[in-house]
Amino acid sequence: MKKFFHNNWSLILIFTLSVLVVWPILMPGYFSHHDNLQAMRIFEMRRCFADFQIPCRWVPDMGFGNGYPLFNFYGPLSYYLGAVASFLLGYIWSAKLLFFLPLVFGGLGMYFLGKELFGKIPGTVSAILYLFAPYRALDSYVRGAVGESFALAIIPLVYYLYLRLIKTKEKKYFALATVSMSLLLVSHNIMTLIFTPLIVIWVLFLLHKDKWNGFKIAILSLGLAVGISAFFILPAFLEKSLVQTEALTRNELDFRAQFVKVSQLFIDRSWNYAGSQPQSANTISYQIGWPHWWLVVLSLVAVIFCRKRKDIALFTFYFLLFTFGVYMTHNKSSFVWERINILAFVQFPWRFLSVVIFTSSLIGGYFISLFSGKTRYLFAITFSLLAILLNWQYFKPEHFYFNLTDKELLSGQNFIDQQKGALLDYLPKTALEPRELAPVAPYVVSGKVKISDFINKSDRWSFKTNAESESKIEIPVFDFPGWTVFVNGKESVHTNDNVLGRIGITIPEGMSSIEGRFKNTPIRILGNNLTVLSFIILVLIYAKGRKIFS
Structure with a gap:
């Protein structure tokens, strides 16, 4: 046991300190944050599971009851x-799990990266700095940005694993x-x-340091990563013209x-739960964090004036990225934002605080x-x-909402909201923005018809009609x-030539069975096939591809 603690004290320390950042999640009930749709998105993803709509693209209850293609465009990882x-925890505790995991594992990922680059004690300090970065508190407890939090937890791991790949050339x-x-x-x-x-750029930097050994496997890995995620990223980017x-x-x-x-980044320590209004005093915090930026300044001083020249290329690399991140949050970078159109979808320049x-x-x-x-010990502890x-x-x-239950959150007015x-x-x-909740069943636009047995699932709907004459019906989808x-x-x-852009159909006289199915477009089919193919290639390379790693 003593040996175990001696070998793993850093990981134990990081897990222990994580309690200070996740304790609110462990409280009963739920808590407030801006994006209060986490349980709802999990609920919708569960409906996709029940209907075997995998990958999930269309959700039936959102869009004010009309449904919309949420997971065709919105990062789905955390909600899967x-x-x-x-199934085990219920909806509220599952939503809280999505806050818990990135807060804890982000620090662990940073530890592995920092340890690999600088050693065990410096890696532990890097992990603690990342664990307690104010922007991560902003994401979790103010904005409720679960997807972004997951990305911030995964990023250090990605950097670490490509570092290990290029160093070792090992297939694992x-x-x-x-x-x-x-x-x-x-x-x-956005992340x-x-x-x-x-x-x-990081991969190219590492390859350059290693005299381009491992170039093929690094590029193959990046290519397969894109392929595995193609089921999502292809429609998300190539079908964005289909939504507003x-x-x-x-x-x-x-x-x-x-x-x-600049003062909001480096000096202002105020904390607020309002929305983002940078020109107002009543706004969220945009701070980099103390002592985070202090250490950047001290490192620069040490490199320039104290002749501490260890790993100068690595320091320069990360210092330039730090400077770039700060620059992109300030209006001096506006000409960059204006010229690179896709940056408009980042929405908030302060999102570069992630960098x-x-x-x-x-x-x-x-x-x-x-x-x-x-x-070293003195500075690390301090x-x-x-x-x-x-x-x-x-x-x-x-x-805190200590007494809130799944049933209360996902029913009545809370569910409608x-x-x-x-x-x-x-x-x-x-579509046009609806002003009221969608009807619970199709309704007659013209003609005389009885509608029965309406079922609305995540990727299909159906009902029966008995029409006295040819009639027009509008489905609340x-x-x-x-x-x-x-x-x-x-x-x-x-058709969709009605006020809100819902599905409209003409049905014949007599008894009819009507069904709607949500099918994949060619882009979605291509993305799905690329995902399956890329995953198979990855498995085959891992199992059989010894020559690639020799």
């Missing part, structure tokens, strides 16, 4: 996990790096947009309104690595304590590419 967990790291990168790609679109180029994406970049979501001040906390945590470990003996004492108080929500939540995010291009209507077993033309 949450839906599986919900090939498989793990590929899988971790694919998980990142399906976790959160993918920000970090994928930085990960590619302009809603994602207007008003308060316009990046021009979200640049922050800043990642790099500052690593640079903090680098600073500790510059010293040895008692001095800055670890500062990171904890200056930041642990941010890791709590504004309100969540059906309406994020309504404009992925509204089909042909938004039309979207993939929906196909069948009347009495035969494919039938449908």
